[in-house]
Amino acid sequence: MNRRPARRVWRYVFALLMAIWVLGPFYFLLLVAVQSEADALRTPPVWLPKPDFSNFTTILSRAFDSGPAANxxxxxxxxxxxxxxxxxxxxxxxxxxxxxxxxxxxxxxxxxxxxxxxxxxxxxxxxxxxxxxxxxxxxxxxxxxxxxxxxxxxxxxxxxxxxxxxxxxxxxxxxxxxxxxxxxxxxxxxxxxxxxxxxxxxxxxxxxxxxxxxxxxxxxxxxxxxxxxxxxxxxxxxxxxxxxxxxxxxxxxxxxxxxxxxxxxxxxxxxxxxxxxxxxxxxxxx
The missing domain is CATH 1.10.3720.10 (MetI-like)
Incomplete structure (x- = not known):
């Protein structure tokens, strides 16, 4: 019995699980970052939301502004x-x-x-x-x-x-x-x-x-x-x-x-x- 295909499948499964383990927190961060506050706190979470990049624009808008911080x-x-x-x-x-x-x-x-x-x-x-x-x-x-x-x-x-x-x-x-x-x-x-x-x-x-x-x-x-x-x-x-x-x-x-x-x-x-x-x-x- 050839065990090489089975070993290869298990390697791919292990690699996939490790990728999910490592990249999962980043995906969750991205979900929270591109949702409104209400959607971010919703249970169960919305795994494929409609992206809203207002949080990033709010932060990046201060990139070239040297005025006093208001928030x-x-x-x-x-x-x-x-x-x-x-x-x-x-x-x-x-x-x-x-x-x-x-x-x-x-x-x-x-x-x-x-x-x-x-x-x-x-x-x-x-x-x-x-x-x-x-x-x-x-x-x-x-x-x-x-x-x-x-x-x-x-x-x-x-x-x-x-x-x-x-x-x-x-x-x-x-x-x-x-x-x-x-x-x-x-x-x-x-x-x-x-x-x-x-x-x-x-x-x-x-x-x-x-x-x-x-x-x-x-x-x-x-x-x-x-x-x-x-x-x-x-x-x-x-x-x-x-x-x-x-x-x-x-x-x-x-x-x-x-x-x-x-x-x-x-x-x-x-x-x-x-x-x-x-x-x-x-x-x-x-």
Whole structure:
């Protein structure tokens, strides 16, 4: 009896169930976003509604309007711009600082060169809530609360340890013979690092940058505690602000959530080849 067709059918069924599991919440968000408030709360739900994109137009209408916010939904587009600034800065800082530190840990031997990366990785076990008060105290003394700079510093502190550990593992997998050949040809240490090691570690750098970008983009705790000025509001607190004691705008919250998910989804799809390669390569060379 040939079991290959049956196995193939089960694979397709399993793939379909996994797709429903992953994409189901996004479809439900889309349903709520393109319905009126009354239809969104209807039981049973309307699975194929007549689309109404007024929630998206309400949010996107503030894209080029710099006037004061009259409604909570007016803060989503400014929050998106501020979150983009924070996430890009955090990603760039992680790539620059993490690549230098990871390369040093991978190529040089000094006191703590083996134990410090493990300590950095262990620091990721500390809950973010436990760091709120220390971060707030330090940044307040530096007059950096209610600024994007303070949030950027906090997010870098959270993401950089994992970036260093990941890039250390990736640089350790780069053949040292390639760098020795460049040194024999007269290249300086900096030239070897910038022209040889970094290009070979491109997948790892992209993975580290995407990790830092996504953490900073989706940050809520530090964005709320360290920055409560309306002018500098970030995206996740802006979306959460749509649910308050005066109104519960589920349609606007769903539309805002879809808009906030779109950049990370697009970036992940475009760079998925490098992302998977970088994470798998780094995971196997700890």
């Amino acid at each position: 909570p939904s007016d803060l989503i587009m400014p929050g998106l711009r501020n979150s983009a600034i924070v996430a890009v800065c955090v990603a760039l800082a992680n790539v620059v600082l993490g690549s230098a530190a990871g390369y040093a840990f991978a190529r040089y031997r000094f006191p703590g060169s083996r134990t410090l990366p493990l300590a950095l990785l262990g620091s990721q076990m500390v809950p973010a809530f436990a760091l709120l008060i220390p971060f707030y105290t330090v940044l307040r003394n530096l007059a950096l609360t209610n600024t994007l700079t303070g949030v950027i510093i906090a997010d870098i502190s959270i993401t950089l340890p994992f970036t260093v550990y990941l890039l250390r593992a990736y640089f350790a997998g780069v053949p040292p013979e390639v760098e020795r050949a460049a040194r024999i040809d007269g290249a300086s240490r900096w030239r070897v690092f910038s022209r040889v090691a970094l290009p070979l570690a491109t997948p790892g750098l992209i993975s580290a940058g995407l990790f830092a970008f996504m953490v900073a983009w989706n940050d809520f705790v530090f964005a709320v505690v360290l920055n409560n000025q309306q002018s500098g509001i970030l995206l996740q607190p802006a979306i959460a602000g749509l649910y308050n004691v005066r109104e519960q705008s589920f349609g606007l919250m769903a539309a805002g959530s879809l808009i906030s998910a779109l950049p990370t989804v697009v970036i992940a799809v475009v760079t998925q080849r490098y992302l998977v390669r970088g994470l798998l390569s780094g995971a196997g060379k700890g």
